[in-house]
Amino acid sequence: MLRLGPFAAAVARCQPAGPSLGPLxxxxxxxxxxxxxxxxxxxxxxxxxxxxxxxxxxxxVLKTPKGTRDHSPAQVALRDRLLSAVVSCFKRHGAAAIDTPALELREMLVGKYGEGSKLIYELQDQGGELLALRYDLTVPFARYLAMNKITNMKRYHVAKVYRRDNPATTRGRYREFYQCDFDIAGQFDPMIPDAECLKIVHEILSDLQLGDFVIKVNDRRILNGVFVVCGVPESKFIPACSTVDKLDKMPWEEVRSEMVGEKGLSPEAADRIGEYVQLRGGLDLIERLLQDPKLSQNKLAKEGLGDMKLLFEYLTLFGITEKISFDLSLARGLDYYTGVIFEAVLLQQDNEHKEELVNVGSVAGGGRYDGLVGMFDPKGRKVPCVGVSIGIERIFSILEQRLEAEMLYKKDPKLLKQLQYCEDTGIPLAAIVGEQELADGVVKLRDVATRQEVDIPREKLIDEIRRRLEP
Amino acid sequence: MLRLGPFAAAVARCQPAGPSLGPLxxxxxxxxxxxxxxxxxxxxxxxxxxxxxxxxxxxxVLKTPKGTRDHSPAQVALRDRLLSAVVSCFKRHGAAAIDTPALELREMLVGKYGEGSKLIYELQDQGGELLALRYDLTVPFARYLAMNKITNMKRYHVAKVYRRDNPATTRGRYREFYQCDFDIAGQFDPMIPDAECLKIVHEILSDLQLGDFVIKVNDRRILNGVFVVCGVPESKFIPACSTVDKLDKMPWEEVRSEMVGEKGLSPEAADRIGEYVQLRGGLDLIERLLQDPKLSQNKLAKEGLGDMKLLFEYLTLFGITEKISFDLSLARGLDYYTGVIFEAVLLQQDNEHKEELVNVGSVAGGGRYDGLVGMFDPKGRKVPCVGVSIGIERIFSILEQRLEAEMLYKKDPKLLKQLQYCEDTGIPLAAIVGEQELADGVVKLRDVATRQEVDIPREKLIDEIRRRLEP
Structure with missing residues (x-):
């Protein structure tokens, strides 16, 4: 059985049954x-x-802490293959590795993560310094730059970070998880490092053959400009932001009612916001917004739009605009972003509306944070930075589920069940080799959706599969 | 300048000067x-x-937590080279990698480390499970085996562990540090897995060219047998053990007075212990102790000595007994060891007594722990295990200091200072190429200790260096 689909859907995994003597x-x-x-x-x-x-x-009861897990030898092997693909891309782009401790002084992490701060793991005060587990690799990088007075660096860092988040382990959300970060620190010509970050995301997601994806791009300055021209008071920027960010998961009507109800925005402001944040597009949209009578009057928004236009010019040179969407609803939660922000999501065919692609999860994200290093420098000296984090846990769980899928058929190789599995998971083609096909020197190729089967001579099989899978 | 010495001594490193505005x-x-x-x-x-x-x-003040450090790109590169040498040896011996979380439930770590338990980092109770940072990789491995009901496994694990120890960073003792563990779980013919662990230590330390070393071997059963026949009450085995372990750092007289004074042993018992624990040797010593009228009456000691003899037979087959020393003072601190224990130490020429080799630090250790997995199994089922941990931080700091030494000479290449450095650090040969040597097609080879210099034709240089460095 060939496994040819661009994206294998999840095989539901169950927790092993717990002990039956009742909880104590x-x-x-x-x-x-x-x-x-x-x-x-x-x-x-x-x-x-x-x-x-x-x-x-x-x-x-023998278990790992909530939201964490062991990796078996097969899982470590898969993870290492995945990490090495990511790291070789980082190296190809000229980055050098650093490492920092998993523990940081608590005061280093304070005030950097906004809402995220409550998810920081703190160590018990056992005498000595007050410590916490790192929440990401970006703040430790900024601390490293300031501490070593480094003003120029292209670095990558692959390490585990810790968040007391609500785990969703089947979707790859853990409390201990790897981050793979690539960042460029230093003063350069505008948008060139930013464009390189997006190029890297594009290279990695293409290399890993995870299926279709889109990289959403926005700019914190544009978002802030939108809030200003829509009459949102500055004190409500952050709550408004976090509500806007939910537009990829709920319809505008719900987002609007949360803005007015929970966040206390006026209905008029919410409506005005709605006209902007539902927009997405490319260069054309940027040009249109640059001409927008209200938004073009806002200095920050205009700067952001100008930079976005420049960014798209570089992305055109890189030949990757096809996968980029300027999306005004993208907000991202972290406090430290100051300019361009972006997030890559995987797309999958909707089971109900076959022609639509739906977002099945974010696999990379990042942005520009020009103020973070200055927060650590005694003289407040700024080092502009932009970076990207590849969400390898999410990618790992997708690849792992594919692997499990292939294991499944060794245990129960009945043909009908295999074909059913192809239908359920969107695998487009099945190649069947039975005794008759062996004798005839052919392979039966089945179009899973239409259930049509054709015998193909072996020597023509590869070409035929390629032809059928062409976009 | 050739860097040919077997072991480069430390170049003192200073902490960068702190801020001068006074502490607050x-x-x-x-x-x-x-x-x-x-x-x-x-x-x-x-x-x-x-x-x-x-x-x-x-x-x-910008710093990492006490006893931890950042790794610069050069340090990461060195560390990765080192880790890959260690891991390739583990793989050559057929081990598969696993990974476990840095966090464990506190209850998993309780009662496994004896005195070490007070060095465990505990996380603050922020609601939810009570957690701690792992103290080593052995207890998580035992938990993994029991949890997955695995009774046979050869695994390696390279990861950071955490100990609230007194740091000595110049000697490579940190609070966050890498461990590189290789363990064999399962019921096998006696002493074969144990011998493989020692072979691995021998291979790695030889590969890394760290200079001379010795692997000390003992057995917890022999040590316990010694205490029994010397009249030590069982309640005092552990304190006696930890005092015996200090024999590599202080003379017997001091160890004896600590036993009698602090640990409350009778002077007679201490004297009897002294007759045993100062012994070290090979097969001959094992044979002698097997005939020892007192010790041979003790069942545990006899078992331990029998196994030790078998172990030496395997080590003879492996051709590595030259570097092995059966040393009755070796005790090792962890509670979980039940049989063979071992520790590898690097040796260096004593600066005062040139003919003597002194212990400059432990770089590997391990032993047999047949009871640990059973502590996690609900039915107490035992899985015998033996394993070794390579102390790569110590090795890293040795290699790093060598690297710093080579950097030094780029900054100040005066010949006299270089030769002085060779004398100070025990580098045996210096190769000098000046204008005259270049013109003559020779290299001046200097014996650093005797200060004798000879011109050697270039084509004969490698052979001459090899000849002089032969043991």
């Missing part, structure tokens, strides 16, 4: 344990326990 | 800061602050 709560303090039975379902976040069959001792 | 204490609580001046020297472990020249804002 552990109220643990350091070094000693107080144990008591609590009603099932009332355990909060305490660890469940099982009574050990041998010796009657209490043995903790 | 920061009493920080989450999200807000209360700041106050305190007298210098009374800051405890709180962060020092400097007044920012611009804006009068308070900016924290």
């Amino acid at each position: 709560c552990l109220a643990g303090s350091r070094g000693s344990f107080a144990r008591s039975w609590l009603p099932a379902g009332n355990c909060g976040a305490l660890s469940r326990q099982v009574r050990a069959a041998a010796g009657g001792e209490w043995v903790p | 204490c920061l009493a920080g609580s989450r999200g807000s800061f209360a700041r106050s001046w305190l007298p210098a020297g009374n800051c405890g472990a709180l962060s020092r602050q400097v007044r920012a020249a611009a804006g009068g804002e308070w900016v924290p």
Whole structure:
């Protein structure tokens, strides 16, 4: 069975069944344990326990912390292949690796992440410095630049970061996860480093053959300009921003009612915002907004639009504009962005409306943060920076599910089940070799959607598959 | 200048000078800061602050947490070369990689490390599970085996671990550091996996050309047998053990007085222990102890000595006994060891007594831990394990200092200073190419210790250097 589809859908994975002796709560303090039975379902976040069959001792349920996981040898091998594809792209673009500790002084992380700050893991005060686990690789990079007085650097960093987020492990969202960051620090001609970041995302996502994708681009200055000309008070920029960011997951009507209801914007302001943030396009849209009577009066927005136009010129030279969408709803959550922001999402055929492509998740993101290094410098000296983070956990879980799919058929190779699987997951072609096909020197090629089958001579198979898969 | 020495001594490195505006204490609580001046020297472990020249804002002193460090691109490159040498040896011996989270449930780590437990980093209780940073890779491996019901596995794991130890960064002792572990789990014929671990240490240390080394070997059962036959009560085995372990750093008289004074052993017991733990040797010593009228009566010691004899037979087949020393003072601190234990140390010529080799630090260690997996299994099922950990931070700091040494001479290439450096650091030969040597087609080869110089034709240089460096 050939696995030819551009994107294999998820194979649902189940957690192994837990111990069946009923949940028991552990109220643990350091070094000693107080144990008591609590009603099932009332355990909060305490660890469940099982009574050990041998010796009657209490043995903790064996698990990794919530939102984390072990990697088996097969998973490590896959991850290493994936990381090496990403790193070789970073190196091709001239970046050098650095490493920083997983622990940072807490004060280094304070005030850098906005809403994200509450997700920072803090270490217990055991005497000595107050520490936290790093939340990303960008703030440690800025700290590294300021500490070593570096004003020019193209670096990459591949390492684990930690967030006390709500895990969604089947979608690749963990509390401990790898980030693969590429950043360019330094004063250069406008938009050239920014364009290189987008080129890198394009190269990596193309190399990995994850299927169709789009890279959304926006600029914090344009977004702020929109809020200004729509009459939003500055104190409400950040809440308005985080609501706008939800436009990829909910329709405008819901976003609007959250703005007016929860965030306290006036209905008129919300309506005006709605006229802008639902726009997406390319150079044509940029030109139109540069002529927009209101927006063109705002200095920040005009700067942002001018830079966006320049960015698109570079992206045209790189030949990648086809995958780029200037999308005014893109906001991104982190406080430190100051200019261009971007996010790459994978697209997949909608199961109900076959002609539509739907967003199945973000796999890369980044932007410009010109003020962050200055927050660490005693004299406030700024080092302009732009960078991108590749979301390899998400990509890993997609590749892993593909791998699992291929394993599945070794266990139960019934033909009908395999064809059903192709239909369910959008695999377009199936190549079938039975005894008759072997004898005839052909391969039966089945169009999964139409269920039509044709015998193809072996020597023509590759060409035929290529022809059928052409866009 | 050729750098031919087997071991380059440390080039002293200084910390960059701190800010000179005087220390200020920061009493920080989450999200807000209360700041106050305190007298210098009374800051405890709180962060020092400097007044920012611009804006009068308070900016924290830029540093990584105590005992941790950043790696520059050059350091990452060196570290990656080192890790890849170690990993390729692990793979050559058939191990597969796994990975586990840096965070573990606290209860998984409790009761596994003896004295080490107080060095575990605990995370703040922010609601949810009680977590800690992993202290080593062995306990997570045992948890992984038990959790996945694996009874046979040869795995390696390269990752950072965390210990709130007293850092000695110039000697490569950090609070965040890499461990490179190779372990064999499963029931096999006695001493074959144990011998493979020692072979691996021998291969890696030879490959890396770190200079002379010795691998000390002992067995927890022999040590316990010694304590029994010397009349030490079982409750004092562990304190006695940790005192014996200091024999590589202090003379027997001091060890004895610590045993009697601090640890409360009787002077007679201490003297009897002294007769055993100062012994070291090879097969001959094992044979002698197997005939020892007291020790041979102790079942555990006899088992340990029998296995030690078998181990030496395998090591003879591997051709590596020359670097192995059966050393009864080796104890190792961790609670979980149950059988063979070992530790590799680098040796260097003593500056005062040239003919003696002194221990300049441990670079690998490990042993057998047959009970650890059973501590995690609900039914207490045991999986015998043996493994080794390569101390790459120590090796890294040696290689890094060599690298710094080679950099030094680019800045100040005066000949006399270079020769002085060779004398100071024990580099045995210097190759000098001046204008005259260039014209004559020769290289002046200088014996650093005797200061004798001979002109060697270029085509004979390599052979001559090899001849002189032969052991």
